Amino acid sequence: MRLLRSTDLALRVLMRLAVAGDTPEATPTTRDVAAAMEVPYTHAAKVVAELQHMGLLEARRGRGGGLALTAGGRTASVGTVVRAFEGDGDVVDCEGATPCPLRSACRLRGALRRAREAFFASLDPITVTDIVAEPTGPLLLGIARAG
Template sequence: MRLLRSTDLALRVLMRLAVTGDPNPTTRDVATAMDVPYTHAAKVVAELQHMGLLTARRGRGGGLGLTEEGRTASVGALVRAFEGEGDVVDCEGTVGSAPCPLSSACRLRGALRRAQEAFYATLDPVTVADIVADPTGPLLLGISPRP
């Protein structure tokens, strides 16, 4: 299973905010530190803010901050939210393509669905705080550019 870039970026933004030595970095600071386009980072930050996982304040003294909910957020729930509900494969067909001729008797779709749920179930008990615990947190600080 491959995560969307937005999911990967959301996880990295939360991890960065969880260990940052820079109080209240801006979205631009985070985008620069992660070497991603500002527009992509801004979309992800807006979604994380909407989810209540971080705060974003504009102007002097503004910046991004991780909420307590963001620190204790389930990685599985976060990945589900960004990846969306849906199957690993598109058996119904998309616009312009026919549905799979095996769909009425296919066992692959069910197996893939179970594997996907096992993937999420493994991530559900893991929190953002867990993924930045030693040795990851200090390493993240060491590779983050200094303000």
């Protein structure tokens, strides 16, 4: 299974904000995040807006503004974040422009759904705080300062 770019970016934004703490890099702007992660600003802005809508981060405008992780963002389940960005669509498209002739008796689609849910379920107990624990957190801070 491969994650969408937006899912990957959402997790990296949350990780970056989780390790920032009280450092000078604590409240980067969306532009800062886009530049540091080498993604288009519009892509980063969409991800930040969704994370804000989910209540995982705050985005403040103006002087002294920037992005900050909320308490809910620190304790957010990685599985919940991944589900939100990946959506609940099927792994394979059995009903596409040329519907699969096996769709009425296929066992593969159900097996793939169960595998997908098992993947999400394995991420459910892991929080954002968990994924930035040592040695990851200090390494992320070093990368942020070097950038």
